[in-house]
Every structure is written in C-alpha cells, then in structure tokens.
Amino acid sequence: xxxxxxxxxxxxxxxxxxxxxxxxxxxxxxxxxxxxxxxxxxxxxxxxxxxxxxxxxxxxxxxxxxxxxxxxxxxxxxxxxxxxxxxxxxxxxxxxxxxxxxxxxxxxxxxxxxxxxxxxxxxxxxxxxxxxxxxxxxxxxxxxxxxxxxxxxxxxxxxxxxxxxxxxxxxxxxxxxxxxxxxxxxxxxxxxxxxxxxxxxxxxxxxxxxxxxxxxxxxxxxxxxxxxxxxxxxxxxxxxxxxxxxxxxxxxxxxxxxxxxxxxxxxxxxxxxxxxxxxxxxxxxxxxxxxxxxxxxxxxxxx
Amino acid sequence: xxxxxxxxxxxxxxxxxxxxxxxxxxxxxxxxxxxxxxxxxxxxxxxxxxxxxxxxxxxxxxxxxxxxxxxxxxxxxxxxxxxxxxxxxxxxxxxxxxxxxxxxxxxxxxxxxxxxxxxxxxxxxxxxxxxxxxxxxxxxxxxxxxxxxxxxxxxxxxxxxxxxxxxxxxxxxxxxxxxxxxxxxxxxxxxxxxxxxxxxxxxxxxxxxxxxxxxxxxxxxxxxxxxxxxxxxxxxxxxxxxxxxxxxxxx
Numbered sequence: 001x002x003x004x005x006x007x008x009x010x011x012x013x014x015x016x017x018x019x020x021x022x023x024x025x026x027x028x029x030x031x032x033x034x035x036x037x038x039x040x041x042x043x044x045x046x047x048x049x050x051x052x053x054x055x056x057x058x059x060x061x062x063x064x065x066x067x068x069x070x071x072x073x074x075x076x077x078x079x080x081x082x083x084x085x086x087x088x089x090x091x092x093x094x095x096x097x098x099x100x101x102x103x104x105x106x107x108x109x110x111x112x113x114x115x116x117x118x119x120x121x122x123x124x125x126x127x128x129x130x131x132x133x134x135x136x137x138x139x140x141x142x143x144x145x146x147x148x149x150x151x152x153x154x155x156x157x158x159x160x161x162x163x164x165x166x167x168x169x170x171x172x173x174x175x176x177x178x179x180x181x182x183x184x185x186x187x188x189x190x191x192x193x194x195x196x197x198x199x200x201x202x203x204x205x206x207x208x209x210x211x212x213x214x215x216x217x218x219x220x221x222x223x224x225x226x227x228x229x230x231x232x233x234x235x236x237x238x239x240x241x242x243x244x245x246x247x248x249x250x251x252x253x254x255x256x257x258x259x260x261x262x263x264x265x266x267x268x269x270x271x272x273x274x275x276x277x278x279x280x281x282x283x284x285x286x287x288x289x290x291x292x293x294x295x296x297x298x299x300x301x302x303x
Numbered sequence: 304x305x306x307x308x309x310x311x312x313x314x315x316x317x318x319x320x321x322x323x324x325x326x327x328x329x330x331x332x333x334x335x336x337x338x339x340x341x342x343x344x345x346x347x348x349x350x351x352x353x354x355x356x357x358x359x360x361x362x363x364x365x366x367x368x369x370x371x372x373x374x375x376x377x378x379x380x381x382x383x384x385x386x387x388x389x390x391x392x393x394x395x396x397x398x399x400x401x402x403x404x405x406x407x408x409x410x411x412x413x414x415x416x417x418x419x420x421x422x423x424x425x426x427x428x429x430x431x432x433x434x435x436x437x438x439x440x441x442x443x444x445x446x447x448x449x450x451x452x453x454x455x456x457x458x459x460x461x462x463x464x465x466x467x468x469x470x471x472x473x474x475x476x477x478x479x480x481x482x483x484x485x486x487x488x489x490x491x492x493x494x495x496x497x498x499x500x501x502x503x504x505x506x507x508x509x510x511x512x513x514x515x516x517x518x519x520x521x522x523x524x525x526x527x528x529x530x531x532x533x534x535x536x537x538x539x540x541x542x543x544x545x546x547x548x549x550x551x552x553x554x
Contacts, residue, residue, distance in 0.1 A: 004341040004483065006518040007525055011342055011483030047484075059536045066544025071551070112389045225537055232533030236525050240536055241339070241517075247540055251547030288387040296449030297390070299377045 007239035021246035025253020036191035055231035063247035072214030079165035083218040089176040093183020122281035129274035192220035349476035364414025364497035371402030372488030406466035416500035
C-alpha cells in the first residue's frame with residue numbers, strides 16, 4: 001500500500017512505516033531509549049530526506065515515550081522528582097547544544113561531526129555496558145550478591161535530596177549535570193538521548209534499572225516535544241502523515257516492549273541494549289571507513 | 304470518461320511559425336493531482352503533422368520531452384581524508400530540472416543533429432548542461448554525470464529511444480510515465496518535429512502538477528502556520544500515546 005507524504009514529497013509503503021514504528025516502539029518500551037538513534041537511519045534507508053527524517057522521528061518519539069511512561073507510571077517505576085531534575089538540566093543543555101550546533105554549521109562539516117559523535121558515544125557506552133552486564137551475570141551465577149550502593153564521589157557532594165522511588169539520597173548536582181550533558185548531545189545529534197541517559201543513571205547515579213527506564217522516558221517526552229516544535233517552526237520538516245504512521249506502530253510497540261521488559265531480568269535487559277548500541281555503532285563506523293558505493297550525493301538548497 | 308477527458312484536454316498547441324510542416328499536438332491531461340495514494344502517473348502525448356504539400360524527402364523524427372520545475376541544488380562528493388570518507392568537494396547548480404524525460408521515435412544519431420540539440424537543449428545531457436553550473440570544482444562534468452546517474456536511478460531522468468510511435472510520417476503518440484516522487488509545480492511538455500536531423504517545427508504545453516486534498520492542506524498549514532502545525536503534530540502524538548496506553552490496560 002503506497003502512500004504519498006506531503007512534506008517529504010516521496011511515496012512509500014505504509015505497512016513498512018507501521019512496521020518500523022512498531023519495532024522502534026518495542027525497543028523504546030523495553031529499554032527506555034527513545035529510539036531516535038535507530039529510527040532516523042532506518043528512515044534514510046527507506047528514502048525519506050534526512051531533514052524530514054530527523055524532525056519527524058522527534059515527533060514520533062514523543063508519542064511512543066508517552067505511551068511507555070503511562071505504562072511505567074501504573075507500575076510505579078517512574079521517579080518523577082529525579083525526572084524533573086534531569087529535565088531542568090536537559091533544557092539548559094539543549095539551549096547550549098543548539099548554540100554549539102550553529103557555530104559548527106558555520107564552520108561546515110556538521111554532518112561528519114554528528115556521525116563521529118554517534119560512533120564515539122555509542123561505542124564507548126555500548127562497550128562499557130556490555131562488559132559490566134557480563135560481569136554482573138557471571139557474579140550472580142557464582143552466587144554472590146551484586147554489590148549495590150557503592151559509595152563514590154557522587155555521594156560526597158552537597159545539596160542532597162531524597163529520591164524515594166529510586167531509594168537514593170544524593171546531591172542534585174550529578175543528575176542535573178547528566179541532564180545538561182544529555183541536552184547538549186540531544187540537540188547536536190538530534191536524538192532523545194535515552195541511550196546516554198540510561199547508562200548514566202545506572203552507573204553514575206546508581207539508580208535501580210527498573211526505575212531508570214520510566215524516568216528516562218519521562219524526560220525524553222519534553223526534550224523531543226521541544227525539538228519537534230523547533231523543527232516545525234524553523235525548517236518546516238515535520239511530516240504529519242509520516243509521523244502518524246510511525247506512531248501508530250510506535251505506541252503499540254511501546255506497550256508490548258514494556259511488558260517484555262517486565263519479564264526479562266535486569267542484567268539480560270542491559271546486555272541486550274548494549275548489543276544493540278554496539279551494532280548501530282558498528283554500522284555507522286563502517287559507513288565512515290568503507291568506500292561508499294556512490295561517492296556523490298545530491299542535496300536540495302533551501303529556498 | 305477517459306474519452307471525455309481526452310477531448311477536454313485536447314489542446315491544440317500553437318505551432319512555432321508558419322512552415323511547410325506544422326506540429327499539432329495534445330496531452331491526455333494537463334493537470335496531475337497528487338493525493339495521499341498517488342503512485343505515479345502516465346501522460347499520453349499525441350498529435351499529427353499538418354502539411355500543405357506532400358511529405359518532403361528525408362527522414363522524419365519526433366521527439367517528446369517533459370521537464371519538471373527547475374530547482375537549485377548542491378552536488379557533493381565524498382573523499383578519503385585519513386581513514387574516513389567525508390563530504391569534501393561540492394558543486395552548486397543554479398537550476399536543474401527536478402524531472403526530465405525524453406522520448407524519441409528513433410536513435411538520436413538518426414533524427415537530431417548536434418547543433419539543434421545545443422540550441423533546443425533536448426537530450427538529458429544538454430538539458431542539464433544548459434543550466435547555470437557554477438564552476439567551483441576543477442571537474443564539473445564528473446559532478447553533472449553523477450547528477451544524471453543518481454536521477455536516472457530514481458526514474459527522474461529518462462531517455463526512451465523508440466518510445467514515440469509514428470504512423471505514416473503523420474500521426475504520432477507517446478506516453479511519459481511520471482514517478483511517485485514528483486515535485487509540485489508547472490511541468491513543460493515539448494514536441495519537436497525533425498527532418499534529417501534538423502528541427503523544423505515544435506510545440507509546447509504546460510502540465511500543472513499539484514497536491515490536492517489532505518496533502519494540500521498539510522503542506523499549506525506547515526508552511527503558513529508552522530506553530531499551529533507543530534502544536535497539532537504534538538497533540539496527535541500525545542493523544543496517540545495516551546490512547547494506546549489506555550487501550551492496552553484491558554489486555
């Protein structure tokens with residue numbers, strides 16, 4: 001079933017788009033990542049112009065994140081207080097990120113920088129998570145209780161606050177800083193930032209995995225909603241019809257994903273996410289290293 | 304229905320000048336509507352050669368071209384810098400046709416000479432090179448070749464040799480298929496009559512390609528009221544997210 005998209009100005013298969021949305025929705029519900037780092041490259045592959053793909057996937061992520069958050073709220077696995085702290089940091093970070101992005105664009109080569117930062121961040125985070133969760137699985141097999149509540153420098157900072165849902169009593173400075181960092185990256189890389197935030201919350205803040213996912217989704221809603229509005233008003237690149245197809249698949253997928261996430265063990269969940277992040281990183285890295293089949297590309301000039 | 308449409312759209316196109324041979328041509332439609340289920344379209348171009356005298360000696364050729372609106376674009380080339388491939392050289396094109404199809408009754412060598420091709424910019428090659436190419440790179444032809452290669456792969460540039468049927472050197476018809484990834488705007492159909500390679504008569508007509516219905520509404524809203532459009536996108540996203548969550552409660 002072909003459908004013509006009014007903003008993207010291409011005709012694509014509607015069922016394919018529903019399927020893509022569903023796939024990313026499942027991942028989103030399972031891992032608490034918005035899926036932006038997956039859906040954007042997938043849309044390029046289908047033939048959607050990059051500018052439209054980036055803007056529209058932001059809109060789609062809003063929908064699947066809301067669907068996911070509501071499911072998590074019912075299971076009481078969202079730390080709202082932590083979410084707000086992250087969000088405040090995130091908005092500050094997004095503003096800084098947009099500013100950096102504009103400077104880079106004037107210098108040219110922003111494309112390359114985005115790709116390089118993808119490869120770098122996905123690679124480092126994926127590798128760290130993979131090793132850590134392998135160790136966790138090994139030690140739990142050996143019968144040792146996993147070492148929770150490590151006291152590191154995070155616990156020595158002032159301005160402590162109780163985060164009851166997470167069972168934490170820590171300073172607000174680290175979560176706010178994580179929010180800022182994620183905001184900056186979100187603006188530069190055009191993603192929700194879940195794949196950076198989730199590991200940061202687990203390893204840096206020591207939050208329990210179950211709470212991390214709902215909280216991350218909560219923060220992503222606001223960041224991506226902000227991004228959608230920004231794209232719609234400045235670049236006119238949000239394709240409502242495309243978003244609609246993706247999000248119908250996405251919201252259903254997010255519900256299924258959340259259920260699947262509840263069945264799997266935390267370590268398994270983490271190792272799956274790590275494998276996924278590494279796979280995307282590998283693909284992007286290869287694209288940079290291998291000689292492309294077509295050296296030339298055509299880009300429209302904005303009127 | 305089809306017959307009525309044909310009759311309606313049978314526009315007798317103005318011949319270029321009073322000559323011994325004149326082209327009379329018509330289109331099956333002069334309006335293409337892009338709706339949500341648009342999946343390409345076909346335009347039939349037909350006509351006849353009007354003569355005061357018997358057919359002149361020499362080989363008759365008919366060439367039909369359809370050209371989409373011209374848009375500025377940038378062609379980039381990736382080069383290896385260190386271990387990675389990055390966009391390096393770029394060439395700007397002021398106005399390249401977004402679509403270009405050329406149908407002929409015989410191979411170009413038999414029915415079109417080089418001078419007339421240069422003057423009328425008929426072949427894909429000439430139509431592209433005729434546009435304002437800003438020479439910012441040492442090898443602009445490599446870039447225009449790439450443009451033609453990429454567009455041809457997407458069916459946006461077509462050369463169909465022998466796709467014009469000519470009967471008794473007088474009646475002709477040809478169909479041009481427009482792909483699904485069309486750009487909105489005014490398209491131009493041109494028809495050339497050649498004798499021994501020289502263009503002796505030509506005609507042209509406009510085809511209006513336009514979005515309609517929902518497509519039109521969304522496109523206009525997105526460009527004229529972006530804030531409302533953005534809010535609407537968000538509202539739909541929120542409603543869908545909440546709706547799915549509420550629906551799944553009962554499973």
